[in-house]
Amino acid sequence: MNEQALSIRDAIVNRRSIKNFNGQPVDLENITSILENAIWAPTHGLRNPWRFIVAANKQYAKVLDVLKEYGVPKWKELSDEDLEKQMKKFSAAGAVVFVIVQEDARQKERLEDFAAASALVQNAMLLAWDQGIGTCWKTPPFLDNPKFREELGVKPGERIMSMLQFGYFDEIPKPRTRTPLEEIVTYYGMEDEETSVEVEQ
Ligand SMILES: Cc1cc2nc3c(=O)[nH]c(=O)nc-3n(C[C@H](O)[C@H](O)[C@H](O)COP(=O)(O)O)c2cc1C
Secondary structure, eight states: OOOSOOHHHHHHHOOOOOOOHHHHHHHHHHHHHHHHHHHTHHHHHOOOEEEEEEEEEEHHHHHHHHHHHHTTGGGGGSSSHHHHHHHHHHTSSSEEEEEEEOSSHHHHHHHHHHHHHHHHHHHHHHHHHHTTOEEEEOGGGGOOHHHHHHHHOTTEEEEEEEEEEOOOOOOOOOOOOOOOOOHHOOOOOOOOGGEEEEEEE
8 A cells, every 4th residue: 555645635626536447456455444544534423323335356246246136227138248338337346335324313413424424435535546546436226225235234224325436547537627616605794805815726
């Protein structure tokens, strides 16, 4: 594993979701170290409302069979070639982490726990990026399929909030633009002419 290379700003701004992985496996060791650090996300009441289901190395091949079953509609009817094509979105990644969040019965706590888990996912994506490993946070509908949940051992009261793919890549995608800050910010109590602040990058 490499030493930290990127500034926090650099990692946040230049991280891209990778949707075309190159098929190179990601070692379990890398995933473990990323998760060990990512769990320092803030969590209200120290509820630590998360757990993970990790598939890397040989287990990644096994989980691909489950993803085929639930993530490729009517896969049995496809030609080998078409099936391989459809499976690329899973098979080209090098490992996967299913991030499981507890679903607290109380609405405020449930939202807080989801927010905390989201912070954790972002941590993991940035830590991976710093190691030259790409990620994509995916939420395909089958994550909520009872049979898929059962296959993974997800219990009642838990939700899979992210299928976080990890993998290596050959190209960094172009940035997807964000709504500029000036369009979404209101500086409370300030007159218009006071708000044209130049931000140094
Ligand atoms: C909650 C959440 C769910 C997402 N689900 C998917 C998904 O199912 N499939 C996908 O291709 N990308 C998914 N993404 C990734 C977004 O498409 C991506 O972050 C966005 O296009 C911006 O690209 P960037 O991350 O490279 O800046 C998801 C992102 C978030 C935050």
